[in-house]
Amino acid sequence: MTTLLYTHPACLEHDTGFGHPECPARLTAILNTLRTAPFAALEWRDVPQATVEQLTRIHPQGYVERIFARVPRRGNVALDGDTILSPQSGEAALRAAGAVCAAVDAIVQREASNAFCAIRPPGHHAEPTQAMGFCLFANAAIGAAHARAVHGLERVAVIDFDVHHGNGTQAALEHDPGYLYISTHQAYIYPGTGRRDERGIGNVVNIPLLAGSGSTDLRHVWRHEIEPALRDFQPRLILISAGFDAHHMDPLAELNFSEDDYAWLTQQILAVAAECCEGRVVSVLEGGYSLPALAASVAAHVKALMEAPRAAQRSLIKGILERQKTRRNAAGS
Amino acid sequence: MYEFLKYEVRDAMTADPIAIGPDTRLREVEELFESHDFNGVPVVDDRRHLLGILTKFDLLKAFSLDAHALVPHYDTIMEQPAAAVMTRDPVSVEPRLPLSRLLQKLVEMRTKSLPVVENDRLVGIIAREDVLKALRRATIQHEIPIHEDSPS
Numbered sequence: 401m402t403t404l405l406y407t408h409p410a411c412l413e414h415d416t417g418f419g420h421p422e423c424p425a426r427l428t429a430i431l432n433t434l435r436t437a438p439f440a441a442l443e444w445r446d447v448p449q450a451t452v453e454q455l456t457r458i459h460p461q462g463y464v465e466r467i468f469a470r471v472p473r474r475g476n477v478a479l480d481g482d483t484i485l486s487p488q489s490g491e492a493a494l495r496a497a498g499a500v501c502a503a504v505d506a507i508v509q510r511e512a513s514n515a516f517c518a519i520r521p522p523g524h525h526a527e528p529t530q531a532m533g534f535c536l537f538a539n540a541a542i543g544a545a546h547a548r549a550v551h552g553l554e555r556v557a558v559i560d561f562d563v564h565h566g567n568g569t570q571a572a573l574e575h576d577p578g579y580l581y582i583s584t585h586q587a588y589i590y591p592g593t594g595r596r597d598e599r600g601i602g603n604v605v606n607i608p609l610l611a612g613s614g615s616t617d618l619r620h621v622w623r624h625e626i627e628p629a630l631r632d633f634q635p636r637l638i639l640i641s642a643g644f645d646a647h648h649m650d651p652l653a654e655l656n657f658s659e660d661d662y663a664w665l666t667q668q669i670l671a672v673a674a675e676c677c678e679g680r681v682v683s684v685l686e687g688g689y690s691l692p693a694l695a696a697s698v699a700a701h702v703k704a705l706m707e708a709p710r711a712a713q714r715s716l717i718k719g720i721l722e723r724q725k726t727r728r729n730a731a732g733s
Numbered sequence: 734m735y736e737f738l739k740y741e742v743r744d745a746m747t748a749d750p751i752a753i754g755p756d757t758r759l760r761e762v763e764e765l766f767e768s769h770d771f772n773g774v775p776v777v778d779d780r781r782h783l784l785g786i787l788t789k790f791d792l793l794k795a796f797s798l799d800a801h802a803l804v805p806h807y808d809t810i811m812e813q814p815a816a817a818v819m820t821r822d823p824v825s826v827e828p829r830l831p832l833s834r835l836l837q838k839l840v841e842m843r844t845k846s847l848p849v850v851e852n853d854r855l856v857g858i859i860a861r862e863d864v865l866k867a868l869r870r871a872t873i874q875h876e877i878p879i880h881e882d883s884p885s
């Protein structure tokens with residue numbers, strides 16, 4: 401069982417205009433890295449367009465139509481100061497959401513243990529009726545809803561470690577106890593939501609971090625908040641909103657995560673997934689605006705995903721050995 | 734040795750300083766900062782009533798990351814009026830304030846300059862450099878031998 405990589409050429413053609421940080425070069429940098437030898441075992445998959453049915457589990461049909469009506473024939477159209485459309489944006493957005501649904505299908509049907517969706521536009525700021533923050537459709541939420549509706553999974557968790565709060569994902573999932581949304585993000589920056597007291601119906605865990613927070617803080621909140629919440633929930637599938645803009649080189653924020661932190665965090669999530677849901681993880685690209693840091697962080701993240709089955713096997717064997725030892729000790733005493 | 738205690742703000746301040754109106758664009762303010770060595774510039778109405786003060790810090794702050802946009806809109810921020818980012822109701826001092834007290838204020842507030850206001854109108858600005866210059870003057874005078882002729 402390998403790791404699946406979902407991407408589509410249309411995601412490179414979503415053109416946000418000269419100098420925009422959410423640029424096609426982000427994806428090019430990622431894909432160039434994932435084409436190198438260490439990632440040869442990745443299984444690359446093309447992706448279908450998301451269907452209206454998939455989108456409308458989260459977004460009203462009127463919203464979907466409104467977005468497509470704004471897509472320009474040429475040039476750029478700004479939905480707000482941050483969120484820009486080009487002629488290929490509609491197609492890219494359909495492939496982005498479609499990738500997550502296709503990845504969910506493959507993982508639930510055990511074609512692989514986990515998947516990474518290298519897509520843009522990102523999704524976690526898109527609310528059911530509001531595009532914003534570079535995002536058009538709430539890709540991760542659409543994938544979570546797909547897993548519940550089509551595959552009947554009772555509980556789906558979304559872990560969002562992008563440096564910005566995923567207001568869109570939260571808005572989409574916070575009213576349904578079948579979802580758990582956990583977000584770490586920098587406090588007081590865009591979009592301004594994600595305060596601790598935003599708890600949904602008890603299914604939202606917001607962990608704002610102060611500017612300057614790094615490895616130690618990440619490990620602390622994992623142990624004391626994220627891991628306990630995840631284990632409590634016992635998800636049947638874990639989606640990751642994988643933004644890499646909490647990296648210490650990112651120009652749009654002030655957290656200090658490193659590639660190693662992303663590898664570590666991924667391994668922790670995979671360990672919980674191995675226990676709760678046979679390792680089923682679908683990771684979805686969100687932000688990350690320093691190209692070198694983004695490429696290196698995605699590499700660390702995907703490498704951890706690829707090593708997951710072996711790591712899970714090791715921890716399984718370790719568990720068996722420990723239980724045998726306890727039994728022997730019990731028998732001996 | 735006690736010469737400095739005789740100084741007042743008006744002895745050291747820059748009188749009738751350059752000031753800007755509330756509608757001045759940040760782009761022009763930045764140019765002002767570049768061409769003069771100001772750290773901050775007073776904002777006044779057409780009767781030179783002090784409305785606020787706009788410092789390099791205020792200008793930087795206008796471009797910092799916040800909850801309003803994912804990316805600060807650098808171009809449009811440059812077109813904003815001074816009134817949008819200036820510090821309103823700034824601390825000001827009177828021209829007759831002893832300079833020693835003004836020094837104390839600058840240290841406590843960690844600020845670089847303060848506007849000087851008399852009868853509700855801006856009459857000067859006093860900065861760290863002005864106080865340092867006054868200190869130098871005060872202490873050099875002390876070192877002048879007493880027996881030498883002085884024009885007083």
Ligand SMILES: [Zn+2]
Binds near residue numbers: 562563643645687688
């Ligand atoms: Zn982000």
